Amino acid sequence: MAHKMLRVTEADGWERSDFPITCDCCLGDNPYVRMTKANFEKECKICIRPFTVFCWRSGRDARYEKTEVCQTYSKLKNVCQVCLLDLEYGLPVQVRDTALGINTSESIPKSDVNMDVNDPVAAKLLRKAGEMPSLAPPEDMSIKTLYVGGLIDRVTEEDLKVQSYSYGEIESIRMVRQRACAFVTYTTREGAEEAADHLANKLVINGLRLKLMWQRPQIAKAEMEAAGGKNEEGTSTSAFGILSHGGMLPRALIPQQHLHPGQEQTANYFNLPPPS
Missing domain, CATH: 3.30.70.330 (RRM (RNA recognition motif) domain)
Structure with a gap:
């Protein structure tokens, strides 16, 4: 019956195929997939062209998958026949074309096959991409x-x-x-x-x-010490390179070479009276 239909003038352009064009997610992990094939069972949802419909189950607990568009549109847009996502990036057609700067109205002839699907998911992704903050350059022109x-x-x-x-x-x-x-x-x-x-x-x-x-410029450590600044911990630095804690550090813990001349190191830092 199919060969007789192809001879009809109205059947010009009808599509027959032996295997669907699908992504790995829709096809499933099982290398042995049992499919049903029906020639010219449905019309393409994009170009209204009768095409061969394939139906299969992508997994044991998964639902049945079915081709929704013809292979002419799938090859033209490089999309999966089931989920209509790009076969290389896994994105909706509008998002892919916007990201890559592709103008389909100029690169591809206008026809019913070239119509885009009104995808709400793609519109949501494009809206979120437009709301993302831009990277403002710093005022310091020396930052490169x-x-x-x-x-x-x-x-x-x-x-x-x-x-x-x-x-x-x-x-x-x-x-x-x-x-x-x-x-x-x-x-x-x-x-x-x-x-x-x-x-x-x-x-x-x-x-x-x-x-x-x-990247912001970093102030050298030597410049900070010369200016009497503070280090990353927020404590001031002394000329000997040790932390000065405002006299709270016991003198017995300070090395002898860091003491001023004439001072002697002593362990009596609790203000106890000397032994008799």
Whole structure:
């Protein structure tokens, strides 16, 4: 009956296939999948074209999966026939095209096959992406270093270089494995700002999402001591490099070389009277 239908003028463009185009999630982990196949059973929900419908069960406790769009639309958009998510990134079509800057109205001819699905999930993701805060550059124009946090062992210096060099010439990349971070310094401020604009909230390396921030300049320890500042613990530093606690530290615990001339070290720091 099918070969007779294909000879009908109205059947031009109907689609017949031997296996569906699906993602790994919809197909399931079982390598032996039993499917039912029905030629021209339904119309494509996008282009209203009759196509071959496949139905299977992705797991023992999973529900039955069924193809919803034809393979022409699936190949044109590179999406799964079941969930309509991108086969490479696993994202809705609108989110993928917006992130990659793809204008389907210019790159693909306009037709019924090129219609987009009104996906509320994609609209929600795009709205959240628009609400994400941007990375504002610091006022100090001498800052040209970006802080990258959340590193693990599988992220190498070469991976950071590949992600960063396209925005400007890199002066240095310093990896700090103990703190799981890195510092990428550009030769120009313009390169650092362009990298911050493009990579903020979107820096993903080897499937790992990393944190990107501007690095603030650090005051040298010598300058802090010369200015009479305080260290990271909030205590002042003395000229001998030891902590001065306002006289609360027992004198017996202070080394002899740190005492002033003429002072002698004594263990009587509880103000007890000397023995008779």
